[in-house]
Amino acid sequence: MAKLETVNETEVAVLEPELVELAREIAAGERSFHRLPAELDAATAAAVRRRALELRAAASGGVLELRNLGAFTLDAERAATRHCESFTGAIQVPLGMVGPLRLRGEDLERGGEESVMVPLATTEGALLASVNRGCRAITAAGGATVWVDDVGMTRAPVFRTRDLGDSRNLVRFLEENFEEMRVRAAATSRFLELLEIRPLVLGGTTVLARFRFLTGDAMGMNMVTIACDRLVRELIEPATGARCVALSGNYCTDKKSSSVNFQLGRGKRVIAECVLDSGTLERTLKTRAELLVEVQLRKNLHGSIAAGSMGYNAQFANVLAALFIATGQDLAHVVEGAMGLTHFEARDDGAVYASVTLPDLPVAAVGGGTGLDTQREALAILDVKPDPARPGAAARRLAAIAGAVVLAGELSLMAAFTSNDLASAHERLGRGGSERAT
Ligand code: NAP
Numbered sequence: 001m002a003k004l005e006t007v008n009e010t011e012v013a014v015l016e017p018e019l020v021e022l023a024r025e026i027a028a029g030e031r032s033f034h035r036l037p038a039e040l041d042a043a044t045a046a047a048v049r050r051r052a053l054e055l056r057a058a059a060s061g062g063v064l065e066l067r068n069l070g071a072f073t074l075d076a077e078r079a080a081t082r083h084c085e086s087f088t089g090a091i092q093v094p095l096g097m098v099g100p101l102r103l104r105g106e107d108l109e110r111g112g113e114e115s116v117m118v119p120l121a122t123t124e125g126a127l128l129a130s131v132n133r134g135c136r137a138i139t140a141a142g143g144a145t146v147w148v149d150d151v152g153m154t155r156a157p158v159f160r161t162r163d164l165g166d167s168r169n170l171v172r173f174l175e176e177n178f179e180e181m182r183v184r185a186a187a188t189s190r191f192l193e194l195l196e197i198r199p200l201v202l203g204g205t206t207v208l209a210r211f212r213f214l215t216g217d218a219m220g221m222n223m224v225t226i227a228c229d230r231l232v233r234e235l236i237e238p239a240t241g242a243r244c245v246a247l248s249g250n251y252c253t254d255k256k257s258s259s260v261n262f263q264l265g266r267g268k269r270v271i272a273e274c275v276l277d278s279g280t281l282e283r284t285l286k287t288r289a290e291l292l293v294e295v296q297l298r299k300n301l302h303g304s305i306a307a308g309s310m311g312y313n314a315q316f317a318n319v320l321a322a323l324f325i326a327t328g329q330d331l332a333h334v335v336e337g338a339m340g341l342t343h344f345e346a347r348d349d350g351a352v353y354a355s356v357t358l359p360d361l362p363v364a365a366v367g368g369g370t371g372l373d374t375q376r377e378a379l380a381i382l383d384v385k386p387d388p389a390r391p392g393a394a395a396r397r398l399a400a401i402a403g404a405v406v407l408a409g410e411l412s413l414m415a416a417f418t419s420n421d422l423a424s425a426h427e428r429l430g431r432g433g434s435e436r437a438t
Contacts, residue, residue, distance in 0.1 A: 134408030158249025191216030278350030328375030
């Protein structure tokens with residue numbers, strides 16, 4: 001088994017000769033990366049894989065020293081069996097805090113109003129400083145109000161039929177047997193509830209059926225996929241003769257930006273708003289309402305229309321990616337969360353009304369990467385903890401916080417455009433300048 005020795009303050013695995021031989025076999029292509037003896041524990045198997053990579057590089061005259069990938073605290077067995085095949089180590093991403101961020105909404109506890117510190121993980125210098133400035137402005141002006149609609153998670157199998165008559169039969173079957181499907185779906189998980197089936201016939205012989213479910217505190221993709229598979233194999237195919245070509249027919253739409261998700265929502269549909277008075281705008285954001293409104297119009301609307309983008313915003317993706325990494329969300333869903341609208345209105349007294357609309361925000365408080373130790377700690381900082389008595393409440397809380405912190409990011413970056421601060425802030429904070437963000 002592997003022992004550890006310390007080199008330059010980094011713990012490096014020292015492998016026994018039989019493990020080095022295993023690594024040599026992998027490096028020589030005699031054994032595949034993922035096929036290691038079952039009796040090896042996950043951390044040792046990872047050390048063998050790292051050594052194999054080093055030997056592989058050496059064989060072609062290169063020098064590769066992997067001294068950091070093996071320095072991790074996560075539970076290797078859990079990581080290797082639930083999260084990452086061919087587990088080889090861990091990548092670290094710097095974590096920082098923004099806040100306090102004041103927000104209110106029905107999906108928050110303690111009387112619906114509170115102040116949170118938000119963990120964000122990123123490699124982009126200047127991001128946290130910018131979002132923190134937005135948090136300061138929102139908090140100084142009285143906080144953000146957030147509305148979370150639990151739209152539900154979707155899966156849309158695609159079927160092939162013989163002709164239009166068969167397609168109509170399939171659509172009728174889905175409508176007439178909704179209750180039977182609701183009951184069968186509920187039997188696959190304690191937290192799953194079928195809300196809707198939305199069929200669409202295309203080209204006469206293609207039928208897409210967009211199933212939508214509540215999934216409690218889970219993001220829900222495994223749950224809805226398992227339930228749809230059961231319904232398709234046990235009920236829909238035998239009864240209609242339609243053939244399911246793919247369990248995901250892209251009308252879901254999972255991990256792609258799409259107008260169907262923009263219109264109908266997916267996961268959580270979140271709107272966060274605040275009103276910033278002119279003093280806060282000037283003191284904290286160094287801007288004025290009419291300047292923000294103009295950048296919104298010409299950049300986020302005109303520019304996005306010109307580009308054919310569905311991201312009518314400045315940086316939803318930046319803030320969501322950092323929150324998703326910190327809290328163990330499925331990172332590919334940033335592509336969905338990045339769709340949405342930032343909106344500014346100038347008020348007569350020099351204040352600005354600001355809002356963000358995120359129609360498609362899949363988030364989880366249980367399942368997937370939320371179970372990893374460091375990600376659980378980040379969720380604990382946000383007090384996002386599933387309560388069996390209130391399934392779904394923890395995920396809605398996380399969605400509400402996400403909405404408010406995205407609003408903070410929008411306000412700060414949009415203000416930076418109005419005062420031409422963007423390039424200088426990145427130069428100072430993203431290129432190792434001595435100044436520290438406050
Ligand atoms: P999951 O990791 O499969 O866990 C969901 C399970 O957690 C539920 O079935 C439920 O168990 C249990 N659970 C316990 N407390 C719960 C609560 N309060 N609310 C809801 N569930 C609770 O989670 P998932 O969200 O369905 O799937 C997420 C994973 O799917 C991620 O790792 C993601 O990367 C991956 N993913 C899968 C697909 C796919 O097509 N399969 C697509 C995209 C992403 P019971 O069933 O016992 O009630």
